[in-house]
Amino acid sequence: MSQKYATRAEDYSKWYNDLISRADLAEHSDVKGMMVIKPYGYAIWENMRDILDAKFKETGHQNAYFPLFIPKSYLSKEASHVDGFAKECAVVTHYRLKNDPNGGGVIVDPDAKLEEELIVRPTSETIIWNSYKKWIQSYRDLPILINQWANVVRWEMKTRLFLRTSEFLWQEGHTAHATKEEAIRETEQMLDVYAEFAEKYMAMPVIKGHKTESERFAGADDTYCIEAMMQDGKALQAGTSHFLGQNFAKAFEVKFSDAQGKQEYVWATSWGVSTRLMGALIMTHSDDEGLVVPPLLAPIQVVIVPIYRTDEELQLINEAVAKISDELKELKVKVKYDSDDQKRPGWKFAEYEAKGVPVRIAIGPRDLANGVVEIARRDTKEKYAMNIENIGDSVVKLLSEIQENLLKKAQQFRLDNMHEVDTYEEFKTQLEKKSGFYLAHWDGTKETEARIKEETKATIRCIPIDIPSGPGKCMVTGAPSKGRVVFAKAY
Amino acid sequence: MSQKYATRAEDYSKWYNDLISRADLAEHSDVKGMMVIKPYGYAIWENMRDILDAKFKETGHQNAYFPLFIPKSYLSKEASHVDGFAKECAVVTHYRLKNDPNGGGVIVDPDAKLEEELIVRPTSETIIWNSYKKWIQSYRDLPILINQWANVVRWEMKTRLFLRTSEFLWQEGHTAHATKEEAIRETEQMLDVYAEFAEKYMAMPVIKGHKTESERFAGADDTYCIEAMMQDGKALQAGTSHFLGQNFAKAFEVKFSDAQGKQEYVWATSWGVSTRLMGALIMTHSDDEGLVVPPLLAPIQVVIVPIYRTDEELQLINEAVAKISDELKELKVKVKYDSDDQKRPGWKFAEYEAKGVPVRIAIGPRDLANGVVEIARRDTKEKYAMNIENIGDSVVKLLSEIQENLLKKAQQFRLDNMHEVDTYEEFKTQLEKKSGFYLAHWDGTKETEARIKEETKATIRCIPIDIPSGPGKCMVTGAPSKGRVVFAKAY
Numbered sequence: 001m002s003q004k005y006a007t008r009a010e011d012y013s014k015w016y017n018d019l020i021s022r023a024d025l026a027e028h029s030d031v032k033g034m035m036v037i038k039p040y041g042y043a044i045w046e047n048m049r050d051i052l053d054a055k056f057k058e059t060g061h062q063n064a065y066f067p068l069f070i071p072k073s074y075l076s077k078e079a080s081h082v083d084g085f086a087k088e089c090a091v092v093t094h095y096r097l098k099n100d101p102n103g104g105g106v107i108v109d110p111d112a113k114l115e116e117e118l119i120v121r122p123t124s125e126t127i128i129w130n131s132y133k134k135w136i137q138s139y140r141d142l143p144i145l146i147n148q149w150a151n152v153v154r155w156e157m158k159t160r161l162f163l164r165t166s167e168f169l170w171q172e173g174h175t176a177h178a179t180k181e182e183a184i185r186e187t188e189q190m191l192d193v194y195a196e197f198a199e200k201y202m203a204m205p206v207i208k209g210h211k212t213e214s215e216r217f218a219g220a221d222d223t224y225c226i227e228a229m230m231q232d233g234k235a236l237q238a239g240t241s242h243f244l245g246q247n248f249a250k251a252f253e254v255k256f257s258d259a260q261g262k263q264e265y266v267w268a269t270s271w272g273v274s275t276r277l278m279g280a281l282i283m284t285h286s287d288d289e290g291l292v293v294p295p296l297l298a299p300i301q302v303v304i305v306p307i308y309r310t311d312e313e314l315q316l317i318n319e320a321v322a323k324i325s326d327e328l329k330e331l332k333v334k335v336k337y338d339s340d341d342q343k344r345p346g347w348k349f350a351e352y353e354a355k356g357v358p359v360r361i362a363i364g365p366r367d368l369a370n371g372v373v374e375i376a377r378r379d380t381k382e383k384y385a386m387n388i389e390n391i392g393d394s395v396v397k398l399l400s401e402i403q404e405n406l407l408k409k410a411q412q413f414r415l416d417n418m419h420e421v422d423t424y425e426e427f428k429t430q431l432e433k434k435s436g437f438y439l440a441h442w443d444g445t446k447e448t449e450a451r452i453k454e455e456t457k458a459t460i461r462c463i464p465i466d467i468p469s470g471p472g473k474c475m476v477t478g479a480p481s482k483g484r485v486v487f488a489k490a491y
Numbered sequence: 492m493s494q495k496y497a498t499r500a501e502d503y504s505k506w507y508n509d510l511i512s513r514a515d516l517a518e519h520s521d522v523k524g525m526m527v528i529k530p531y532g533y534a535i536w537e538n539m540r541d542i543l544d545a546k547f548k549e550t551g552h553q554n555a556y557f558p559l560f561i562p563k564s565y566l567s568k569e570a571s572h573v574d575g576f577a578k579e580c581a582v583v584t585h586y587r588l589k590n591d592p593n594g595g596g597v598i599v600d601p602d603a604k605l606e607e608e609l610i611v612r613p614t615s616e617t618i619i620w621n622s623y624k625k626w627i628q629s630y631r632d633l634p635i636l637i638n639q640w641a642n643v644v645r646w647e648m649k650t651r652l653f654l655r656t657s658e659f660l661w662q663e664g665h666t667a668h669a670t671k672e673e674a675i676r677e678t679e680q681m682l683d684v685y686a687e688f689a690e691k692y693m694a695m696p697v698i699k700g701h702k703t704e705s706e707r708f709a710g711a712d713d714t715y716c717i718e719a720m721m722q723d724g725k726a727l728q729a730g731t732s733h734f735l736g737q738n739f740a741k742a743f744e745v746k747f748s749d750a751q752g753k754q755e756y757v758w759a760t761s762w763g764v765s766t767r768l769m770g771a772l773i774m775t776h777s778d779d780e781g782l783v784v785p786p787l788l789a790p791i792q793v794v795i796v797p798i799y800r801t802d803e804e805l806q807l808i809n810e811a812v813a814k815i816s817d818e819l820k821e822l823k824v825k826v827k828y829d830s831d832d833q834k835r836p837g838w839k840f841a842e843y844e845a846k847g848v849p850v851r852i853a854i855g856p857r858d859l860a861n862g863v864v865e866i867a868r869r870d871t872k873e874k875y876a877m878n879i880e881n882i883g884d885s886v887v888k889l890l891s892e893i894q895e896n897l898l899k900k901a902q903q904f905r906l907d908n909m910h911e912v913d914t915y916e917e918f919k920t921q922l923e924k925k926s927g928f929y930l931a932h933w934d935g936t937k938e939t940e941a942r943i944k945e946e947t948k949a950t951i952r953c954i955p956i957d958i959p960s961g962p963g964k965c966m967v968t969g970a971p972s973k974g975r976v977v978f979a980k981a982y
Contacts, residue, residue, distance in 0.1 A: 027625075029557070029558045029618070029621075030621060031558045031560050031561070031562060031618070034558035034560065035558070036555070036556070036558065036622050037555055037556040038555055039553035039554065039555045039637065042554050042555045042556055043553065043554070046554060062530035062533070062534065063530065063533050063534070064527070064528055064529055064530045064533050065528040065660065066520070066527050067520045067525035067526070067658060068525070068611075068644065068658050069522050069525065069581070069658070070522070071521070071522060072588065072597060072599075073596065075588075076597055082597055086597045087587060087588065087589075088586065089587070089588060090560070090583045090585075090586060090609070091583060091584065091585040091586065091587075091588065091599055092581045092582060092584075093582065093584045093599065094581075094582040094584065095580070095581055095582065095646040096578060096580070096582075096646065097563065097577040097578065097582065097610070098578075105567045106563060106566065106567055106573060108563075108584065117599055118522065118581070119588070120611070127522070130520075130521060131518075131520065131527050134518075140833070146530065150642075151559055151642065153559065155586040155587065167558060167559050167560070169556065342631070
């Protein structure tokens with residue numbers, strides 16, 4: 001660990017990249033824009049996935065799997081959808097390679113050209129609604145509540161690990177309903193599931209809101225989102241839930257007969273979160289020493305490191321650790337004992353700090369003699385002695401304190417960096433000085449939105465749902481505004 | 492359920508397709524060769540995946556994720572690998588679509604041609620070993636024990652749901668070791684994990700063995716497999732575990748320095764099972780009434796159907812069912828109560844029979860008065876009364892009996908359809924009469940193997956590990972044979 005890593009203050013962007021490497025979460029592959037998610041990073045993602053999957057099932061959804069490839073013509077069926085997604089995508093044009101007759105290795109076989117090109121799914125609305133067409137005839141077939149865990153590809157020229165990669169992992173829910181009201185309720189329910197997951201498990205406070213028309217999902221009537229604040233004050237869209245109206249039902253001619261036998265178009269929603277959440281997690285809690293993982297998502301919640309000089313000392317420690325580990329495992333605490341004798345304690349301390357393990361326990365012979373261990377909290381960096389007696393309960397309590405503390409800290413940070421501004425001058429000056437969330441009045445027009453974006457690089461992150469504010473006047477044009485919206489620079 | 496479905500005797504192949512549709516497991520998509528895995532089918536696959544994933548972790552493996560796309564040149568690095576996999580694959584040549592200036596919708600943008608074509612992974616050895624090259628320097632970096640759950644694409648002209656599709660879901664383990672012995676132990680360990688999973692959870696007996704050289708994985712020094720017998724007597728390869736020697740290490744120049752500082756090539760394994768297991772599961776147990784799912788893999792283990800005429804009767808039944816359900820859930824039994832009043836009991840019976848739910852409980856007012864319910868076993872079709880008192884324990888016992896019975900039945904079927912044959916004439920006559928596994932001597936040459944395949948369509952499924960037989964003479968050439976091998980027609 002002798003390498004010099006960037007601090008957040010020195011170079012926030014380099015700090016982020018260094019951290020992913022130090023914590024061994026992921027790396028760039030040799031395939032442009034695509035990442036390798038390494039075991040430790042994947043283990044955190046698996047924890048997120050399993051928790052979300054359970055929430056989806058609790059709310060009545062089932063998983064299914066649809067094809068990776070979408071015929072090019074499907075994308076065109078929903079007019080705004082094709083504009084949003086057809087631009088940068090991976091196109092499969094051939095289905096065979098062959099040996100180069102001139103000895104140049106393998107080449108694409110020109111005789112194996114597809115009649116219609118296939119697109120590697122950037123999102124699955126079109127392929128799924130093409131199936132729903134066959135599945136839905138009557139109101140009895142509704143609702144359809146399906147989720148898919150999958151990989152998707154959106155060609156990106158400028159990529160950043162987890163935040164923007166050409167391939168990413170995600171889940172996409174796709175539901176079909178008999179009424180507009182039910183579809184809107186579903187859209188809002190899933191937004192709540194995401195918000196609760198973000199706060200309760202990721203310890204990341206989020207603002208729920210609506211996207212403006214120009215920031216909407218291509219093909220949606222309304223896009224709801226959760227927006228989180230990163231430590232550099234920038235916003236990160238952490239999840240979206242779309243009310244799709246009847247757009248895809250019309251594009252794919254999906255009608256159902258209602259209880260009175262009348263034919264109606266089906267109402268739709270879609271909603272998703274992705275491996276981008278890993279980037280959000282990193283930038284919400286981590287510090288200059290490395291990653292900080294909230295206990296509820298940590299692959300290792302407690303690491304135990306022995307401190308010894310002789311084999312006799314080690315043996316005594318091993319015996320004590322066996323008991324402590326058993327006690328912790330009994331309480332479902334994920335504990336790891338690192339007794340690797342090739343590495344020094346100091347090296348291990350730095351390693352698990354970089355990996356964000358919430359609690360470190362160090363045990364030496366003197367501790368044992370006193371019936372205690374040394375606890376180090378990753379979040380506050382406090383160190384103190386803890387009694388071995390009842391250590392299981394003490395650690396469980398500590399983990400839950402750490403989880404709470406991380407959320408509180410993030411809430412406080414957001415509070416400190418969220419301001420109301422009333423004039424465009426004030427907005428620009430403040431934003432220049434310090435990135436953050438700015439609550440300001442806006443006249444509701446695309447023109448003003450675009451102007452602000454061009455002049456300040458800040459966008460409207462959302463029209464917030466839970467931040468009530470009375471009407472006012474647009475900070476730019478002075479025209480009437482229904483309420484303040486959230487402006488920020490964003491990832 | 493008035494539609495006429497094919498029986499196994501009438502048309503085995505149509506029976507299989509009908510069953511997948513009746514049980515609502517999957518369907519063909521409009522994308523050639525690619526399937527949609529529907530929620531009920533996916534739920535069974537999820538159960539398989541979760542059990543296997545736990546076994547992989549118990550044996551020290553971690554999950555990770557590698558890119559979907561493989562640069563064309565990587566495939567060529569391992570000479571036999573490219574011959575095996577480069578032939579039929581999806582090739583990405585462009586990364587952008589654009590609006591047709593002539594108004595023909597979206598077209599491939601000719602300016603967005605990739606410098607090097609990308610192949611959608613048919614298997615990930617090459618992309619993974621390209622990463623391992625960066626990860627491995629010293630013996631301290633070994634072993635690497637990684638698994639990936641992913642989708643893969645192998646272009647298929649003739650497809651069958653679950654058995655052969657252009658895209659399928661699978662897991663692929665990729666491990667790296669310091670010694671040949673350790674890599675072979677890993678290969679064998681994972682074969683054992685697969686065999687145990689097949690027998691214990693799928694209730695599907697398998698023969699463990701080695702593939703002949705001509706049936707080996709492209710790039711392997713030795714391919715181990717498990718072979719199962721389907722109800723039509725044909726073999727299905729249910730999983731493979733490959734000892735890759737140093738082939739990929741050499742192709743990607745992956746060396747490590749051993750404890751003495753000497754540079755050595757790394758030893759490798761890979762192993763996988765796929766959604767093909769769904770096909771194996773279907774064809775091992777199901778009958779003319781539909782799917783039969785072993786209890787340990789069933790998304791619904793017990794379905795309860797109320798039989799009533801009046802609302803008062805239904806209310807009494809509802810109360811009894813609430814208690815029974817609680818008792819069953821307490822014991823982790825997956826129970827569903829189908830009280831849908833739009834469907835008649837007879838319709839429900841047929842529906843859950845088609846879906847292979849292991850135990851059906853019907854409850855009417857007279858049953859309640861007698862303190863019993865009516866049990867119907869999916870496997871034996873027996874029906875009998877069961878006391879409501881202690882019903883939880885009785886059902887748990889019954890589920891475990893059903894699980895055992897399915898395995899025994901499948902074992903007996905295999906026993907009845909596996910024969911030793913000594914002459915080629917006998918082999919051909921018997922095989923003509925009845926498909927099955929034929930244990931016969933073979934001289935070990937590719938020529939004889941190819942001749943038998945051409946003349947009878949039977950292939951050597953494996954050189955079995957656990958079916959001891961002394962040496963003998965090849966049934967075709969009379970040349971010496973080390974032991975009997977398993978011949979069969981195969982999926």
